[in-house]
Amino acid sequence: MANNKTKKCILDAAEKLFARQGFYATSLRMLTREAGVNLAAVNYHFGSKEELIKAVIERRILPLNKIRLERLLNIKDNAGADDCSPDVREILFAFFEPTFEFRKSGKGAQDFISLIGRAFSDPRDTVRKLFLNMVESVFQLLFELLCDALPSLPKNIVYLRLNFMLGAMAHSMNMSQMCQLIPDGLNLKVDSSTLVEQFIMFTATGLEAPYE
Amino acid sequence: MANNKTKKCILDAAEKLFARQGFYATSLRMLTREAGVNLAAVNYHFGSKEELIKAVIERRILPLNKIRLERLLNIKDNAGADDCSPDVREILFAFFEPTFEFRKSGKGAQDFISLIGRAFSDPRDTVRKLFLNMVESVFQLLFELLCDALPSLPKNIVYLRLNFMLGAMAHSMNMSQMCQLIPDGLNLKVDSSTLVEQFIMFTATGLEAPYE
DNA sequence: ACAAAATTAAAACAGATGTTTAAATCGTAC
DNA sequence: GTACGATTTAAACATCTGTTTTAATTTTGT
Numbered sequence: 001m002a003n004n005k006t007k008k009c010i011l012d013a014a015e016k017l018f019a020r021q022g023f024y025a026t027s028l029r030m031l032t033r034e035a036g037v038n039l040a041a042v043n044y045h046f047g048s049k050e051e052l053i054k055a056v057i058e059r060r061i062l063p064l065n066k067i068r069l070e071r072l073l074n075i076k077d078n079a080g081a082d083d084c085s086p087d088v089r090e091i092l093f094a095f096f097e098p099t100f101e102f103r104k105s106g107k108g109a110q111d112f113i114s115l116i117g118r119a120f121s122d123p124r125d126t127v128r129k130l131f132l133n134m135v136e137s138v139f140q141l142l143f144e145l146l147c148d149a150l151p152s153l154p155k156n157i158v159y160l161r162l163n164f165m166l167g168a169m170a171h172s173m174n175m176s177q178m179c180q181l182i183p184d185g186l187n188l189k190v191d192s193s194t195l196v197e198q199f200i201m202f203t204a205t206g207l208e209a210p211y212e
Numbered sequence: 213m214a215n216n217k218t219k220k221c222i223l224d225a226a227e228k229l230f231a232r233q234g235f236y237a238t239s240l241r242m243l244t245r246e247a248g249v250n251l252a253a254v255n256y257h258f259g260s261k262e263e264l265i266k267a268v269i270e271r272r273i274l275p276l277n278k279i280r281l282e283r284l285l286n287i288k289d290n291a292g293a294d295d296c297s298p299d300v301r302e303i304l305f306a307f308f309e310p311t312f313e314f315r316k317s318g319k320g321a322q323d324f325i326s327l328i329g330r331a332f333s334d335p336r337d338t339v340r341k342l343f344l345n346m347v348e349s350v351f352q353l354l355f356e357l358l359c360d361a362l363p364s365l366p367k368n369i370v371y372l373r374l375n376f377m378l379g380a381m382a383h384s385m386n387m388s389q390m391c392q393l394i395p396d397g398l399n400l401k402v403d404s405s406t407l408v409e410q411f412i413m414f415t416a417t418g419l420e421a422p423y424e
Numbered sequence: 425a426c427a428a429a430a431t432t433a434a435a436a437c438a439g440a441t442g443t444t445t446a447a448a449t450c451g452t453a454c
Numbered sequence: 455g456t457a458c459g460a461t462t463t464a465a466a467c468a469t470c471t472g473t474t475t476t477a478a479t480t481t482t483g484t
Contacts, residue, residue: 006431022335024236028472038433043473045431121333121383123234157410160402164414167383168376171333190372197424198369202376206418212409218461240442250463255443257461 007045009035012108014056019111022118023053023127054130057119060102060112061134067098072141079148088149089204095142096169100196103173117173120166146207153211165203172199219257221247224320226268231323234330235265235339266342269331272314272324273346279310284353291360300361301416307354308381312408329385332378358419365423377415384411 013035017026028049032039046052071094079086103113119131132139147158172195190198225247229238240261244251258264283306291298315325331343344351359370384407402410 020335022236024234025335027470029470038431039472040433040474041431049472117333118335121329121386123232123237123330156402160407160410161414164380164384164411167381168379170383171379172376174333190368195372198372199376201421201424202373202418205421206414209413209417212413239440241440250461251442252444252463253461261442 006035006037006041009037010042010045010052011056011059014052015060015108015115016111018053018056019115019118023122050126050130053127056112056115057131057134060109061116061131064098064102065135065138068095068138069141071095071098072138072145076141076145079145085151086145086149088146088207089200091142091145091149092200092204092207095138096196096200100192104192114174117170120170150207157211158207161207161209164206168199168203218247218249218253221249222254222257222264223268223271226264227272227320227327228323230265230268231327231330235334262338265339268324268327269343269346272321273328273343276310276314277347277350280307280350281353283307283310284350284357288353288357291357297363298357298361300358300419301412303354303357303361304412304416304419307350308408308412312404316404326386329382332382362419369423370419373419373421376418380411380415 010031013031014026017031017034028042029039032041035041042049042052046055072091075086075090075094099113102109116131119127122128122131143159143162146162147153147155150158153161222243225243226238229243229246240254241251244253247253254261254264258267284303287298287302287306311325314321328343331339334340334343355371355374358374359365359367362370365373
């Protein structure tokens with residue numbers, strides 16, 4: 001168990017290639033070449049490609065989830081103590097800021113975030129469920145808090161809007177390829193902090209929109 | 213050229229399977245079995261799998277784009293004549309309503325719409341560009357109109373928010389699998405018209421959010 | 425230093441993939 | 455009815471996939 005270098009190389013290469021090409025389009029041969037390890041190493045260390053996918057996601061999402069959960073629980077407790085509804089923007093910031101913060105921490109992190117967007121909208125149940133199971137608890141708490149913060153909205157409407165928000169998020173995580181849409185002469189780039197600000201501004205305002 | 217039955221069977225089957233399993237996960241053998249035609253028929257009629265993907269998307273998106281373009285141009289002309297800014301909600305309604313309306317027209321249409329969501333966030337450049345090229349003109353006009361409707365916002369901010377919106381849209385199109393997120397006892401289903409209303413309410417309010 | 429366990433390496437495996445081929449069948453115009 | 459082009463069929467093709475196997479090598483505990 002001493003030498004984890006191979007495992008790390010595989011995870012790093014997988015993170016990169018899965019994010020940029022997708023799970024399906026990345027073969028174990030590309031992956032192991034990129035990682036500089038033998039083809040059989042993946043099956044030896046992880047068992048199968050599917051379990052590698054799981055490991056790639058798990059490595060990063062568990063610590064991230066821990067932070068998000070702490071921050072959301074903190075909001076919940078404060079609201080409970082003061083006996084008032086939590087604030088939507090506060091909730092969103094607690095939920096998104098760790099993600100965007102982590103994203104800035106390096107190239108690998110950036111790849112991982114776009115990989116999450118991939119997993120969230122993967123065609124195959126196996127991959128999607130794999131991811132959803134890991135984030136279920138956080139999402140559930142997020143949903144609860146948003147319901148508390150928006151007491152005038154029916155829960156199914158909150159749920160619907162929550163999904164709009166998550167879709168926007170999944171898409172925003174692949175920002176690199178976003179700017180292919182409008183081939184304008186304008187400089188449409190935005191820096192990372194503007195992205196978070198604008199994202200929260202957009203979604204918070206949308207969530208708070210009046211019902212009918 | 214007389215018998216287009218085979219072509220139609222292939223297109224229908226492809227639409228269904230591509231939407232439900234993704235492009236990659238659908239093999240030509242599954243596809244031709246579902247369509248009830250010979251394996252070689254795809255290559256005979258369409259040349260390759262990639263060209264089949266293109267044909268599947270094109271069949272539906274061209275008429276849909278025509279409607280959207282007409283309605284958007286109509287708004288543009290009216291605004292030009294009255295010499296006033298167009299209305300955000302009006303623009304969004306013109307853009308989204310045809311899609312959701314078409315979605316209601318049958319099972320195949322429903323599959324197609326979720327297929328569009330797939331194409332929009334496909335990992336591979338080839339597939340994504342294929343789709344983006346077809347919608348480029350409509351998106352460009354949409355962007356222009358939104359800039360006119362939101363004169364107080366910098367264009368790159370409008371562009372950013374437009375992308376949030378498109379992400380939300382792509383995700384909402386696979387609504388069928390959305391409700392796996394919160395396994396609550398609550399009935400969180402919403403009907404189709406509520407979906408459009410809420411989507412426009414959410415995104416319009418988000419787009420109109422103040423800048424900083 | 426030696427034996428046992430863990431890891432790496434190269435090769436082969438079984439199966440699936442998109443595509444092509446070559447013959448058979450069909451539809452249609454003369 | 456026959457000949458000809460379009461279509462369908464079944465089989466083969468080459469290539470790629472994830473996984474296993476078996477042997478070599480390295481690392482570890484004593």
